[in-house]
Amino acid sequence: xxxDKNLEKRLIQDGKISARxxxxxxxxxxxxxxxLEETLxxxxxxxxxxLITVRGKLLGVHVIDLSVFPIAEDAATAIPESLAREYNLxxxxxxxxxxxxxxxxxxxxxxxxxxxxxxxxxxxPMLGSKKGIQQAIETYYGVFGKIKALFxxxxxxxxxxxxxxxxxxxxxxxxxxxxxxxxxxxxxxxAVNTGASDIHLEPLEQRLRIRFRVDGVLQExxxxxxxxQAALTSSAKIMCSMDIAEKRIPQDGRFRILVHDRNIDLRAxxxxxxxxxxxxxxxxxxxxxNVELTQLGIGGEQFxxxxxxxxxxxxxxxxxxxxxxxxxxxxxxVLKEVNTPLVNVITMEDPVEFDLDTxxxxxxxxxxxxxxxxGLRAIMRQDPDIVxxxxxxxxxxxxxxxxxxxxxxxxxxxxxxxxAPGAIARLTEMGVExxxxxxxxxxxxxxxLVRRLCANCKKSYTPPTEVLxxxxxxxxxxxxxxxxxxxxxxxxxxxxxxxxxxxxMSATDEVRSMIVAGSSTSDLRKQAIKDGMLTxxxxxxxxxxxxVTSIEEVMRVAGGDE
Numbered sequence: 001x002x003x004d005k006n007l008e009k010r011l012i013q014d015g016k017i018s019a020r021x022x023x024x025x026x027x028x029x030x031x032x033x034x035x036l037e038e039t040l041x042x043x044x045x046x047x048x049x050x051l052i053t054v055r056g057k058l059l060g061v062h063v064i065d066l067s068v069f070p071i072a073e074d075a076a077t078a079i080p081e082s083l084a085r086e087y088n089l090x091x092x093x094x095x096x097x098x099x100x101x102x103x104x105x106x107x108x109x110x111x112x113x114x115x116x117x118x119x120x121x122x123x124x125p126m127l128g129s130k131k132g133i134q135q136a137i138e139t140y141y142g143v144f145g146k147i148k149a150l151f152x153x154x155x156x157x158x159x160x161x162x163x164x165x166x167x168x169x170x171x172x173x174x175x176x177x178x179x180x181x182x183x184x185x186x187x188x189x190x191a192v193n194t195g196a197s198d199i200h201l202e203p204l205e206q207r208l209r210i211r212f213r214v215d216g217v218l219q220e221x222x223x224x225x226x227x228x229q230a231a232l233t234s235s236a237k238i239m240c241s242m243d244i245a246e247k248r249i250p251q252d253g254r255f256r257i258l259v260h261d262r263n264i265d266l267r268a269x270x271x272x273x274x275x276x277x278x279x280x281x282x283x284x285x286x287x288x289x290n291v292e293l294t295q296l297g298i299g300g301e302q303f304x305x306x307x308x309x310x311x312x313x314x315x316x317x318x319x320x321x322x323x324x325x326x327x328x329x330x331x332x333x334v335l336k337e338v339n340t341p342l343v344n345v346i347t348m349e350d351p352v353e354f355d356l357d358t359x360x361x362x363x364x365x366x367x368x369x370x371x372x373x374x375g376l377r378a379i380m381r382q383d384p385d386i387v388x389x390x391x392x393x394x395x396x397x398x399x400x401x402x403x404x405x406x407x408x409x410x411x412x413x414x415x416x417x418x419x420a421p422g423a424i425a426r427l428t429e430m431g432v433e434x435x436x437x438x439x440x441x442x443x444x445x446x447x448x449l450v451r452r453l454c455a456n457c458k459k460s461y462t463p464p465t466e467v468l469x470x471x472x473x474x475x476x477x478x479x480x481x482x483x484x485x486x487x488x489x490x491x492x493x494x495x496x497x498x499x500x501x502x503x504x505m506s507a508t509d510e511v512r513s514m515i516v517a518g519s520s521t522s523d524l525r526k527q528a529i530k531d532g533m534l535t536x537x538x539x540x541x542x543x544x545x546x547x548v549t550s551i552e553e554v555m556r557v558a559g560g561d562e
Contacts, residue, residue: 021045047485048129056127061106066132078119081141087111090136102128150179180235192259203276215451215498233277240268284353293337302504310334315442316405320417326449327414343385348375350390372397389413395431402432405440420444420505421524438515441507448557450549451495457487471541482547499548501540505533
């Protein structure tokens with residue numbers, strides 16, 4: 001049996017809390033009647049994750065983190081919701097005759113025997129946090145319980161359902177009333193509620209896996225039986241005006257739904273995979289298009305130099321980084337900054353993600369022959385002052401953009417390179433002569449997105465000497481870093497939201513001379529640092545010191561930065 005004395009002793013031994021904190025917690029516990037464990041959590045002396053880890057060791061049972069461990073659909077249905085709520089438990093995995101169950105009290109023999117009789121399975125109890133179990137119950141018996149009921153309503157004869165979707169009546173039913181369409185709506189609503197940026201419907205051999213990308217990281221949230229795959233995919237394709245009969249080639253589409261009295265725009269694409277069509281839905285948050293330049297998190301001297309570049313009358317300004325690094329948000333913020341009634345701003349995007357007032361936005365249409373290059377040529381006949389190209393992908397677009405910058409236009413665009421100096425090599429690889437790059441480039445901004453530490457549960461610590469040495473930090477200064485812990489506010493992951501880290505390179509006279517001379521990216525990088533450029537790692541460390549993110553996050557997204 002686990003007593004408060006045993007718990008106190010082990011917490012102190014493991015260095016989780018001090019004897020003084022235990023005394024204070026014990027005193028408050030006796031005054032309020034709240035358990036010692038709850039009191040320790042309320043006072044913030046220990047996190048719930050640390051507490052259940054110690055409890056697991058003392059009880060000799062395995063601990064399960066429900067924020068990262070996916071709950072299998074067949075497991076969740078093995079125990080009714082009423083029993084799960086009554087006993088504070090949730091089944092997480094079913095394998096043959098064994099059912100793994102997360103419990104607040106994994107030594108409660110009577111409860112274990114009851115659920116064994118009810119489920120007909122041998123129970124393997126594991127220790128889970130009370131809040132984590134409650135949250136899992138709400139998720140899997142709430143939204144996903146409704147989804148399961150709708151699948152039952154749709155029936156199992158999905159071949160007939162899919163055929164009916166092709167005619168007009170089927171289309172109306174699928175879009176307005178159909179249970180499969182309602183399932184898609186529920187999945188999207190759940191994704192919006194959890195702050196996801198993308199929804200992945202992934203066909204596997206035995207099931208359809210549903211994952212959300214939250215703060216840049218994919219997490220599995222639900223699993224669907226294989227027999228439902230065709231109906232779910234077909235209904236989703238109709239919602240975004242795709243060809244339901246075409247399954248051999250990729251397709252793209254868009255649609256809009258109302259979530260909490262708010263219009264949500266969604267962009268979808270399919271990809272024919274081995275076990276069926278993979279479906280990805282991008283959730284387009286209009287609020288991200290309204291971010292001011294000052295809210296991006298570009299600080300100090302970098303921000304000052306950036307503003308100088310984008311307010312020049314001509315030149316190319318490039319934003320670089322991998323897919324999902326926030327390049328589009330940055331470009332829209334720059335457009336908001338430079339757009340005034342005195343200038344003509346025209347864009348060419350693929351696709352137009354957000355409607356911007358007073359900006360003339362155009363969209364690539366490859367089927368009709370409208371590429372970035374052709375669109376850019378047409379734009380140059382529209383008397384533009386500022387031109388935004390969604391991405392410079394080929395030599396033709398690169399050459400036209402360069403000529404536009406040299407003839408008195410400010411050109412804004414993106415490139416897929418790992419660093420700001422790398423943009424120069426990318427342009428020359430596309431066939432733009434070095435002297436033209438040197439004459440036209442105004443500046444380049446590389447960026448990544450790191451997860452923000454949850455303000456409610458982040459924990460401070462003193463970084464070890466080897467970390468200070470690695471980042472060349474002054475060991476005479478006492479730095480305080482923060483690490484992720486996990487709580488109910490952040491879904492137990494320790495992070496909530498994202499922030500940008502940046503490196504901005506100005507095209508100084510020295511940099512231009514080196515471009516003409518054909519200097520390497522490494523030499524250009526050294527010169528840019530001499531000119532005051534902060535690398536991604538440097539900017540990341542500043543955000544670690546200020547408590548925005550963790551050292552682990554900076555290394556995850558910018559570990560290869562030199």
